[in-house]
């Protein structure tokens with residue numbers, strides 16, 4: 001049985017966590033019928049963040065599931081002081097779930113990661129270190145030396161290539177990035193100040209790259225894994241929505257026009273596996 005719409009949280013609150021000089025991180029995880037993946041994700045994310053000395057983080061699930069995932073999330077939020085979840089009943093959409101996560105997040109640094117473990121949680125300490133060194137936006141990339149998109153089938157690789165190429169052709173601002181449709185990224189919260197997000201998006205990072213206010217952007221190499229559990233939600237409808245979103249963004253007819261001027265000039269840096277020494281193995 002699926003519980004009523006709720007905001008789950010553990011009995012211990014964020015503010016009772018030991019104080020730490022580290023930036024507060026909210027990891028937003030959109031989930032649709034991800035079941036046991038959520039448990040494995042919480043365990044791996046907690047292990048890597050706590051292992052790197054970071055206690056000030058929350059894992060915020062925005063869940064639209066129709067199976068028993070909300071029950072698992074309720075259990076996880078009781079077990080871990082780092083877990084919260086919002087179950088949206090009767091609502092769906094990857095992009096709108098992520099944007100809801102931005103609204104509910106408590107952190108000054110926001111990250112997004114899929115709930116199916118295709119993005120390695122081991123990336124998080126390395127990403128956060130780049131933010132602490134001054135990056136505004138960190139994008140793990142499958143397409144720079146050390147990266148790999150081996151978790152995709154050949155046909156999905158073609159779809160992904162076409163999706164990236166169309167976005168690049170349409171928006172000069174995203175051309176310097178090698179993986180602009182990545183589902184995993186991290187940023188300072190003020191990068192998205194003033195953006196009115198399009199509720200119908202699938203790839204929120206494209207919208208952030210086009211409309212966000214940012215200076216240094218850092219790309220880190222990583223290996224995209226195949227899904228072990230659960231099933232893909234990528235569909236023809238999602239691809240169609242992606243294209244329609246790009247067209248709205250391009251024509252300025254979407255809701256996303258920035259409300260404030262941005263004084264920052266984007267700059268782009270690519271890190272190599274060598275630069276990531278000292279962090280847990282990323283594969």
Ligand SMILES: Nc1nc2c(ncn2[C@@H]2O[C@H](COP(=O)(O)OP(=O)(O)OP(=O)(O)O)[C@@H](O)[C@H]2O)c(=O)[nH]1
Nearest residue numbers: 030031032062064092093094097114115232233234
């Ligand atoms: N809240 C919410 N999450 C969703 C929705 N659709 C997909 N997701 C989640 O978004 C993430 C990405 O979806 P996937 O199905 O893995 O899409 P993908 O990674 O492009 O496809 P695969 O490579 O085949 O797994 C997963 O964590 C899904 O559970 C939705 O409508 N609402």
Ligand SMILES: [Mg+2]
Nearest residue numbers: 114116118227
């Ligand atoms: Mg996936």
